[in-house]
Structures are given as C-alpha cells and as structure tokens.
Amino acid sequence: MTFSGAVTKLLPPDQVERHPMGHEHHEVLLESKGAETARRANPPTFSATEERVLVFAPNAADSALNQSVVAIAGLACQVCPDFATLGSGLDEGAGAILLTEEALAVGDLRPLVAALGRQPSWSDVPILMLSESGADSPLTVRAMELFGNITVVERPARFTTLVSALRSALRARRRQYELRDQLDAARRSTQQLRLVIDSLPVVVTYVDRDFRYRLFNRTLCEWFGLDPEAIRGQKVGDVLGPAAHELARPNMERALTGETVHFEAEMPYRFGAKRAVEVRYVPDVRPDGAVEGYVGLIDDISERKRAEEELKEADRRKDEFLATLAHELRNPLAPIRNSLHLLRLSGGESGSAEKLYEIMERQVGHMVRLVDDLMEVSRITRGKIELRKGRVELAAMIRAAVETARPMIDGAGHQLAISVPSEPLVLEADSLRLAQVFANLLNNAAKYTHDGGQIWLTALQEGDEVVVSVRDSGVGIPAEMLSRVFDIFTQVDRTQRSSQGGLGIGLTVVQSLVQMHGGRVEAASPGLGQGSVFTVRLPLAPREE
Numbered sequence: 001m002t003f004s005g006a007v008t009k010l011l012p013p014d015q016v017e018r019h020p021m022g023h024e025h026h027e028v029l030l031e032s033k034g035a036e037t038a039r040r041a042n043p044p045t046f047s048a049t050e051e052r053v054l055v056f057a058p059n060a061a062d063s064a065l066n067q068s069v070v071a072i073a074g075l076a077c078q079v080c081p082d083f084a085t086l087g088s089g090l091d092e093g094a095g096a097i098l099l100t101e102e103a104l105a106v107g108d109l110r111p112l113v114a115a116l117g118r119q120p121s122w123s124d125v126p127i128l129m130l131s132e133s134g135a136d137s138p139l140t141v142r143a144m145e146l147f148g149n150i151t152v153v154e155r156p157a158r159f160t161t162l163v164s165a166l167r168s169a170l171r172a173r174r175r176q177y178e179l180r181d182q183l184d185a186a187r188r189s190t191q192q193l194r195l196v197i198d199s200l201p202v203v204v205t206y207v208d209r210d211f212r213y214r215l216f217n218r219t220l221c222e223w224f225g226l227d228p229e230a231i232r233g234q235k236v237g238d239v240l241g242p243a244a245h246e247l248a249r250p251n252m253e254r255a256l257t258g259e260t261v262h263f264e265a266e267m268p269y270r271f272g273a274k275r276a277v278e279v280r281y282v283p284d285v286r287p288d289g290a291v292e293g294y295v296g297l298i299d300d301i302s303e304r305k306r307a308e309e310e311l312k313e314a315d316r317r318k319d320e321f322l323a324t325l326a327h328e329l330r331n332p333l334a335p336i337r338n339s340l341h342l343l344r345l346s347g348g349e350s351g352s353a354e355k356l357y358e359i360m361e362r363q364v365g366h367m368v369r370l371v372d373d374l375m376e377v378s379r380i381t382r383g384k385i386e387l388r389k390g391r392v393e394l395a396a397m398i399r400a401a402v403e404t405a406r407p408m409i410d411g412a413g414h415q416l417a418i419s420v421p422s423e424p425l426v427l428e429a430d431s432l433r434l435a436q437v438f439a440n441l442l443n444n445a446a447k448y449t450h451d452g453g454q455i456w457l458t459a460l461q462e463g464d465e466v467v468v469s470v471r472d473s474g475v476g477i478p479a480e481m482l483s484r485v486f487d488i489f490t491q492v493d494r495t496q497r498s499s500q501g502g503l504g505i506g507l508t509v510v511q512s513l514v515q516m517h518g519g520r521v522e523a524a525s526p527g528l529g530q531g532s533v534f535t536v537r538l539p540l541a542p543r544e545e
Helices: 021-031 032-043 060-074 083-092 110-117 138-145 161-198 220-224 236-240 242-255 302-346 350-381 394-411 431-447 506-517
Strands: 007-008 054-055 078-079 098-099 128-131 150-154 204-207 212-216 261-267 276-283 289-298 388-391 415-419 424-428 453-460 463-474 520-524 533-540
Touching: 007 212, 021 302, 054 060, 054 083, 054 138, 060 078, 060 161, 083 098, 083 110, 098 161, 110 138, 128 138, 138 150, 150 161, 212 506, 236 242, 242 276, 242 289, 276 302, 302 350, 388 394, 388 431, 394 415, 394 424, 394 431, 394 453, 394 463, 424 431, 424 533, 431 453, 431 533, 453 520, 506 520, 506 533
Parallel strands: 007 150, 054 078, 054 098, 098 128, 128 150, 415 453
Antiparallel strands: 204 212, 204 289, 261 276, 276 289, 388 424, 453 463, 463 533, 520 533
C-alpha cells in the first residue's frame, strides 16, 4: 500500500529555529521567488468557507482545545460533532480537516469517505490527525488508506508545530484553489475557442498521423449532414469518400512531412454535392521535429468560382459587344459614304440624288436606333429612368407597339396575328415605356424569324394580371441559353438576320422596364428551329370606385 500521508514530530525548543518544522518551511524553500512575488502582486481571493478548518474530536475537551488552537492562530473553523456533519461541511467547502486518532474508533467513517469521493478532480483536501502513537498506529495506517492526503502530528505537540502544520495544509489547499481557477479559466477559454471555431464558415479539422479526425468544427458536420460521433476518430477517407480522398491524399501526406500545403480543387465528396474548395494544411510539428498531425482549413469557394466564371462570361460578352458595336456602326456608314461619293460624281441630278437620299436616311435612322438603344440601357442601369404612370388601356399600348414594329415585320414579309380582349384592360403604367416593351419583343421576333414567318401577339386577363405573349416561328432558343437571354449584350444567334443589326440589349431593356412596372417577363422555346415565346405579366390597375 502506498501512502500519501506524512508525520510531524514535536521538536525540542532549542531546535525550532535551526530545523525545518512541518510542510510550511519546506514549501517556502521550494517556492520560487518569482512565483511568490507574482502571488503577492496579485493575491487570489477565496471565500471564508473555502478557508475554514473543520475540527472533529471525540470529546468536548479535545474539540474545545483544537478549536482554541485554530482560533488563536487566526484561522476560521467549524466544530463538527460527528462524521456525518463533517462530510456535509466538506461538501460545502473547507480548507483543511483537523481530527484526532481516537475519532477513528468511535464513529462511522463512511460519510467522510463518501464526501471525499465526491470532491472534484482538482481537490485533494488536506487532513491533519493528532496521534499519540504516530504513523505506526493501526488507526493511522487505516486513515492513510481511507483518506489519502493526511498529515500525522504526534502528541503532545507544541502549539507552533500544530499551527505550522495547519498553515502548511491551508497553503497547499490554496494551491489547489489556484489550480481550480486555472482549470476553470482554461475551460472557459476552450469553450470560447470552440465557439469561435464553430462559428467559422470554413471547415477546421485536426487530423493525426493515422489520417483520423481528432478535432473538427460544426461546419464539417453541416457540410456532410453527419453527427459528430459519425466523424470523431474516423478515417478521413471514410468521411470524404474514395474519390475526394484520392485527390486530397497526396497533399495530406506532404503536410505530414512538415510542409504547409495550399491548393484548390473540385472535390467530389461522398456526402453532399461536389464542392470547389480552397484547402490549407498546416503541420503540427513538435520541438524535436516530429509531426503529430496537421490542421486542415477548408473553405467552400463554389460561389466564388461561379462568380469568377460569370465575370469571365461578362467580359467575353463585353468584348463581343464592342466588336458587334463596331460592325453595326460601320454597316450604315459605308452606304452613307458611298452615297455621298455618288452624289458628288452625279453633280446632284435629281433622280439619282433622291434614291441616294433614301439610302442615307434609312442608314442614318438605323444608326440613331443603335445609339438610342445604348443610351436607353445606360439610363436604366444607372437608375435614371423615371416612369410617368397613369391609367392606360392595354390595347392602346399594343397598337402603338405594332405601329413601331410594323416596318421591320413587313420588311421581312412576316404575318402578324393579334388577339386582344374586347373589354378594356386598364393598367397603372407609363404608356410609352410599355409600348416600347412590346415593340422590342415584336422587333426581336421579326429579327430572329426567317423571311415569311409567323408572329402571334396575344393578350388576356388571368386573375389580377394581364398576360401578353409574343410568339414566333423563328430560330428558337437553345435550352442552355434560356436563363441568359435577358442578360445584357447576349444574343442567341449573331448570324441570324444580320442585316437587321442589334447589340443584344433589347431584351435587357424589356426586363428592366417590366420589373419597374411590378411585373415579370419569361422566355420559353421548344428548342432550335422551333420558335420562341416571350410572356409578360403585369398587374391590373385597381378598379375605380
């Protein structure tokens, strides 16, 4: 049996100053001056309950004597008449316990043993026992077996010896309180660190040399929809899946050699959708150079990658737009220049001049439309458009739109069928802007329909909305383009109807103006060569009382 107790014997008075007495003097010798200075500068504070001495003796005389010794030493104490009271006092808090050897033979020790067993892991309550026979007593041996941290003081004992032992015990107890506070502070710091790590949108992991997850944050569980217990201690490959693990393993092995690794990849994870990730592995290197594992920081950059692709696509469309703009502006300039040259050569003869004037007027008109479209989309994107709303009938706006689009429709030999309800459908709208919307849709249908095609314009009421659709028998729209036809500078087929020109901004203007009126516009098509339909939905104006 190993005992953690100690025995303090009475020393002759002439040796008191020349020989260490009890634990107090030993602890002073062992204590570093730096630690002592720090404690004096920032002394810890403990409650009176934590500092008190619980005194227990089998008879009133011993109890009173022990109590008086503790009181004279300036220490707080509580006298306990039995072991049950002693155990309850210990549960409430105590700095040390003082009892006599005789007490072990007269009472039931189980309440005290149980109370000692209930102490937290940091607690090892010091117990001082007064004994006439010292450590050789069977009762003392039993006490050491039961209580553990026990100091035996042989009787009769000098007052200074007992006080020194008590103060030494309380000093050791204070060290335990300091350890408790440090553990609490470390626990709070750990909780705060866990809160910070769990709040991060990136995955944070710690993986050991066996490629097992030892630590990880909540984000990893959310990514894969797994409980922590399904991840903790598991192999990385079992969680990621074989395909993703195969991609990541070479970099994980590099991290375990002590190298900090940074890479991006498309990871086909076993759980959840494929993710584009940015990964950093930071090795955990011990002072001796051995690598214990690595910290993994994994950020989902799928949205960023999509945004980058969209920016690249926008940049590509911008370049195409500039090329188209140069081409479209050059087309009308060439006939104008040629016409002017012919006018000079003809000397201004009326017959030929009239024909050249028509050419120039038509081409200049085309250039004006191009420039107007550019100015229009610029005003919309900068929020410079102001709607002049009023109560207007849908039929009037459709008539204005057809009148505007008629030259392009007739020029291509298209057949236009119009179906509008006989009863008036009233909207709270800017009539000029909505006429522009429907004219743009009709022009778009005419431009992307082969000569002699068919265009249908249909209007009807559905609940509290007006639904206007423009359908054509033209080239149609590929499925992958349907979600992009309203993007600025987007054109489905730049070779189709090239003579009509266009910059790919008409549908952008349509969508913006419809949304400004509280409506929405949608595009649909069965596919290439099967025509297309654009549907505008707008709210009806409230009925007038």
